[in-house]
Amino acid sequence: MSATVPDAVINRLPAYYRHLQALEEEGVENVSSQTLGERMHQTPSQIRQDINFIGGVGRQGYGYNVAMLRQHLMRILGLEGNHDMIVLGAGSIGTALARYPGFAADGFIIRALFDTDSEKTGGEICGIPVLNVAELDCYLAEHRVDIAVMAVPSEAAQGLLHRLEEGGVTAVWNFSPLDLQHSTSQMQVVNVHLGDSLKTLSYRMCHREEH
Amino acid sequence: MSATVPDAVINRLPAYYRHLQALEEEGVENVSSQTLGERMHQTPSQIRQDINFIGGVGRQGYGYNVAMLRQHLMRILGLEGNHDMIVLGAGSIGTALARYPGFAADGFIIRALFDTDSEKTGGEICGIPVLNVAELDCYLAEHRVDIAVMAVPSEAAQGLLHRLEEGGVTAVWNFSPLDLQHSTSQMQVVNVHLGDSLKTLSYRMCHREEH
Numbered sequence: 001m002s003a004t005v006p007d008a009v010i011n012r013l014p015a016y017y018r019h020l021q022a023l024e025e026e027g028v029e030n031v032s033s034q035t036l037g038e039r040m041h042q043t044p045s046q047i048r049q050d051i052n053f054i055g056g057v058g059r060q061g062y063g064y065n066v067a068m069l070r071q072h073l074m075r076i077l078g079l080e081g082n083h084d085m086i087v088l089g090a091g092s093i094g095t096a097l098a099r100y101p102g103f104a105a106d107g108f109i110i111r112a113l114f115d116t117d118s119e120k121t122g123g124e125i126c127g128i129p130v131l132n133v134a135e136l137d138c139y140l141a142e143h144r145v146d147i148a149v150m151a152v153p154s155e156a157a158q159g160l161l162h163r164l165e166e167g168g169v170t171a172v173w174n175f176s177p178l179d180l181q182h183s184t185s186q187m188q189v190v191n192v193h194l195g196d197s198l199k200t201l202s203y204r205m206c207h208r209e210e211h
Numbered sequence: 212m213s214a215t216v217p218d219a220v221i222n223r224l225p226a227y228y229r230h231l232q233a234l235e236e237e238g239v240e241n242v243s244s245q246t247l248g249e250r251m252h253q254t255p256s257q258i259r260q261d262i263n264f265i266g267g268v269g270r271q272g273y274g275y276n277v278a279m280l281r282q283h284l285m286r287i288l289g290l291e292g293n294h295d296m297i298v299l300g301a302g303s304i305g306t307a308l309a310r311y312p313g314f315a316a317d318g319f320i321i322r323a324l325f326d327t328d329s330e331k332t333g334g335e336i337c338g339i340p341v342l343n344v345a346e347l348d349c350y351l352a353e354h355r356v357d358i359a360v361m362a363v364p365s366e367a368a369q370g371l372l373h374r375l376e377e378g379g380v381t382a383v384w385n386f387s388p389l390d391l392q393h394s395t396s397q398m399q400v401v402n403v404h405l406g407d408s409l410k411t412l413s414y415r416m417c418h419r420e421e422h
Contacts, residue, residue, distance in 0.1 A: 010414055014407035018388065041392055077410050078417035096307030102388070102406055108413075147412065171416045173409060177229065177313070181252055188419055190412040192405070195313055196225035198384060199288050201358065201401040202319075203221055205382045206289035208399055 009053050015040060016050070017077060020070035032063035082107040084144050088160055089151035090115035090130050093175050097149060098125045108147070112139065136160075140167030150174040220264050226251060227261070228288060231281035243274035293318040295355050299371055300362035301326040301341050304386050308360060309336045319358070323350065347371075351378030361385040 019039050023031055033044040033051075040047070051064065054076055058064040074080060085103075087094045090113045097103070098110055114133045115121055121132040131139065139145075140163075148169045150157050157176040164172060171188045174180045180189045230250050234242055244255040244262075251258070262275065265287055269275040285291060296314075298305045301324045308314070309321055325344045326332055332343040342350065350356075351374075359380045361368050368387040375383060382399045385391045391400045 005418075011407075011411055013414060014404070014410035015390070017410065018404075018407065039390075041390065076414065076417070078413040079410065083413065092307040092310035096303040097405075099303035100405075103409060106406065106410070108409055146416070147409075170419075171412055173412050179226070179250075179252065186419065188412060188415040190408055190415065192408050193225070193229075194311075194403070195317065196222075196229065197401055197403050198314065198319055198358075199225035199228065199290065199317070200222055201382055201384050201399060202289040202294060203224060203287065204399040204401065205357070206287070207216075208381075208397065 005053050009050050012050060013054065013073060013077060017070065017073045017079075020066055020073065023066045024070055028066050030063045031066055033058065036064070079106055082109050083146040085110045085147045085149060086139070086145050087113045087149040087151055088133070088136075089113075089153075089156075090117070090120045090125065091151060094149070094151035095125055097151065098128050110149075111143065111145075114139075133160075136163055137167060140164070140169065145169050147171045147173055150176050150180065152176055154178045216264050220261050223261055224265065224284060224288060228281065228284045228290075231277055231284065234277045235281055239277050241274045242277055244269065247275070290317055293320050294357040296321045296358045296360060297350070297356050298324045298360040298362055299344070299347075300324075300364075300367075301328070301331045301336060302362060305360070305362035306336055308362065309339050321360075322354065322356075325350075344371075347374055348378060351375070351380065356380050358382045358384055361387050361391065363387055365389045 019036065020031075033047040036042075037044040037047045048058075051058070051069070054072070056064060056069050056072055085108055087097055087110055090098075094113055094115075098113055103110070110128050113125060113128055113130045114136055115130055116133050118132075120130045123130050145167070146169075148164050148171070150160065150172055152160060154177050157174070157178045157180060161172065161180055165187060170186050172180060172190075174189055174191045175194070177193065177195065179191055230247065231242075244258040247253075248255040248258045259269075262269070262280070265283070267275060267280050267283055296319055298308055298321055301309075305324055305326075309324055314321070321339055324336060324339055324341045325347055326341055327344050329343075331341045334341050356378070357380075359375050359382070361371065361383055363371060365388050368385070368389045368391060372383065372391055376398060381397050383391060383401075385400055385402045386405070388404065388406065390402055
């Protein structure tokens with residue numbers, strides 16, 4: 001596989017995985033770039049180019065083997081083992097993520113939530129303990145944490161990022177409105193800005209006649 | 212303003228708006244493409260190119276006027292008036308969106324949630340009524356709805372999209388794992404696939420030495 005997969009392709013890989021999962025569940029054995037393109041609203045040449053980037057191969061007249069390509073993507077996306085996660089912030093977003101059943105199916109397991117609110121700490125959400133954020137450093141020293149989810153207000157996010165780095169966490173899924181930036185080359189951050197996404201929709205509503 | 216702003220630029224506009232809001236709150240009057248680029252982790256030339264696309268102008272040696280550029284972006288993003296929203300699905304994601312205070316500050320007002328669960332319907336979440344989804348068509352006939360949020364399982368999403376279209380809703384913010392596609396040129400859909408975002412992070416964790 002090429003070491004320099006463009007960001008735009010990386011961002012599309014999970015959608016390929018999702019559509020291949022669905023095709024496999026439907027019992028489809030082979031899929032052409034044409035059919036996959038129609039499902040994913042992409043051109044067949046875009047599909048072939050993307051899959052070529054990750055070293056997937058189709059057979060002329062048969063297309064891609066659905067199960068093999070899905071398994072190949074599973075390895076590339078790092079979905080073969082479990083990922084142990086913690087969620088910082090047991091507010092509306094942190095709670096929703098803890099309650100959402102879809103992540104565990106892909107091996108993303110939330111082990112603990114952290115909050116400062118004494119009405120929440122000591123309790124559980126969907127069986128997941130809510131700990132006091134003061135315990136974070138001790139927790140990180142004693143437990144493996146692959147991914148920390150940042151679901152706290154902006155003011156708290158940067159300070160917590162520093163504590164996560166000190167504690168050896170190397171991946172952050174950030175829901176705070178800050179654009180968190182990794183301060184070491186090892187730290188990976190993916191920002192989810194829900195407000196930005198909603199404003200993009202608002203833009204498209206205002207300018208629909210132009211598109 | 213150019214009628215053909217590229218998608219990549221459109222997707223960055225809300226981040227410009229967010230950073231300009233923060234600068235304005237900090238009392239900054241003018242900002243250079245250099246400083247804005249450092250904040251947003253973009254090159255100054257990218258910043259200048261993006262702002263040029265939306266018709267913003269800076270002054271040599273002064274940079275951009277923060278308040279004027281923010282107001283210009285507010286108009287372009289369609290954030291001058293309120294947007295009336297409904298949320299389909301009062302599960303973990305729908306509930307979190309209803310509880311999240313950040314949207315109302317930008318004029319995105321959730322007026323009602325809809326669900327099929329009789330334990331939820333008739334109640335309220337943060338003062339927002341939870342209605343039975345059977346009432347959706349009547350509701351749409353009687354109320355203005357600018358944006359519908361799709362927070363239901365995949366099986367239900369496509370059917371509800373059709374009912375929204377029949378009811379005259381022209382914008383959907385989709386959290387279901389389906390890639391919803393607008394069936395008319397008027398319908399605008401922005402998909403938020405949280406599972407995809409998490410898998411992108413997983414990919415980056417697996418391939419960090421390559422970047």
